[in-house]
Amino acid sequence: MTTHTVSSGSFMISTRKPEIMQAFLASCVGVTLFDQNAGIGGLIHLLLPEPPSMDLSWNPKVCAAISIPMFINELCRLGAKKERLQACIAGGALIDPISQADLALDIGGRTAEVAQLILQREKIPIRQIEVGGFFSCCIRLNLTTWETTIEPFVVPTPRATADDYTRPTVRQINDAIEELIPIPQIALKIIRMINDENSSFREIAGEVLQDQVLSARIIRMCNSVSVNLAMKVDSIEKALLRIGEKSLVLMALSFSMNKFIAQASRGYSLCKGGMFHHSVWTARMSAKLAEMTSKARPELAYTAGLLHDIGKVVLDQYMNGAYPLFYRQLQIQGSDLTTAEKDLFGISHTDAGHLLVRRWDIPESIGEAVLHHHEPDKAGKNRPLPHLVYLADLLNSRFVPGHQVNRIDSSLLRKSLEALDLDIGNLPALLADAPAY
Incomplete structure (x- = not known):
């Protein structure tokens, strides 16, 4: 059955057909609405509870207070009757590990509350609600039966053990780099040329x-x-x-x-094209952060965001054998991604990416972002760029899950915000202009 993924800050509406709509939710919130008699329904994917400012340049569909009424009106325009609409709500989680920023903002919790208040005001019954908690989930709407399912979304549990797993040698890592399809x-x-200001x-x-x-x-x-x-x-x-x-x-x-x-399609990606979608979203968010803070040229931040995870392409082939151990470290022991990689592969994706950067003779300003985007304080003279990519990557893990295996240390968030002259209060405005994936 064909499945359509609804991107953050958007909604999708359809008549009855043998297809499924879905959205992957972490701190964001998903709402399904359907009129079974009219054979029409849809799914909306929300990022914020209300508008962050009076500035009208942001995407109104990211905010529950504005976009849910738009969603209801569009359903009714296409043939639904408001008195027959039924709803389901999911998401709004505090994703582990929880930072003080998560607790202070509680964006997901407030978005879920606003969604419920609007539906109650419009007298639309909520058939199912699963909000809050500490885990990502996936909400799906079956366009044939109009059934909504809400299931936890975690890194898939391995089906095999890794008893025979052997850590790759330095030579094998170097051989893997040699065998990669080179970039054009x-x-x-x-x-x-982007790195060259002239x-x-x-x-x-x-x-x-x-x-x-x-x-x-x-x-x-x-x-x-x-x-x-x-x-x-x-x-x-x-x-x-x-x-x-x-x-x-x-x-x-x-x-x-x-x-x-x-080329990284077997281990890190959780869906077709997952790595690429993650890289492009992070690139676009890095550029938006650069525009907001003036800490780097947006085109340079975009490039750094696009390349930040290239080291995963090198390590991807070793994920199959190590996956049970990798799963245990990330999901059970709560290890940071780079820590788990060093334990299992002898090298992290950030180090492997830096090897590629040096091999391709890519400017060191971008190389530092690739090497230090999980620990931006360790960067040298180009420190703002790793902080921009770290923050974009962290926001992706919180608000756009489902693309790839990732786990980022959120305890560094406050330092990154300070380095970029931002504070927690700036995040809603940033999310209001977040790119779709």
């Missing part, structure tokens, strides 16, 4: 225009529903005019890295 030369060129986006875009494969993918993306341009784009020159030089360059960089990141 155009990607390396874009990365180096290179303009016009110059970088000029390099992209010469790559026929990338140009074709960008044209196809510009004509997709997700971009939603008013006019059909049939040439790379028109794409450049429509989306601008900066967007074209960052889109080209993401596309050029896709094939390389997709």
Whole structure:
């Protein structure tokens, strides 16, 4: 049965068909609404309880106070009757390990409360509610039966033991690096030009225009529903005019890295394309943080966010044999991801990623973000960039779960906020403009 994932800060509506809608929830909240008689229903994926400010530049669908009434109105416009609607609510968890920031903000708890209040005000019965707790979950709406299921979402339990697991040697790690599909030369060129403050986006875009494969993918993306341009784009020159030089360059960089990141498909990814989706979301959030704080150029932060987990591509092939031990360390012992990796592989994905960065001669400013994004205080002169990526990565683990195996030490959050001249109160505004995945 076809399954559609509803991204954060959006809703999806459908008539009856043999398909499923789902959303992966951590601190965020999911609400299903359906009119069984009319054969129509949908799922909304919420990040915040109410608008963070009067500024209208953020996405209104992330906030329960605004988006749930929009969701109800759209269902009724498409044929549902409000008096027949029924609801289910899930999410709003405090994800372990819990930080003081989680307790102070309680974004998920307040979002769930606002959702309940709106549904009660609209006299829509809530058939099922599972909010709070300490674990991620997945909410699913069956579009044939209109049944909603809410199930815990954790790293899948291993089916086998790891009695015969042997830690890879240094030589095996080096051989794994040698055997990887290299990233395209155009990607390396874009990365180096982005790092060079003397290179303009016009110059970088000029390099992209010469790559026929990338140009074709960008044209196809510009004509997709997700971009939603008013006019059909049939040439790379028109794409450049429509989306601008900066967007074209960052889109080209993401596309050029896709094939390389997709090599990590067996161990870390929890769904098809999980690693790539996680990398792009983290890249976009890193860029937004850079814009908010002026601590780094947004395009440099985007690049660092996109590359931050490239070391997982090296270690991914060893995950199958080590998975039971890996599961035990993360889920039972509560180890940080890099600690578990060092115990089992002899090297963390951050160290492996730094080996790749040095091999490809990628600028050290980006290399420090790859190496230190789990421990940003250890970075040298380029310290703001690792802090930007750490915060983006942490927000991803809290609000966009379900893409890949990850566990981040949230006790470093306050230090990162201080390093970026932010405080906990800035997070709702940041989430209001969070990218969809």
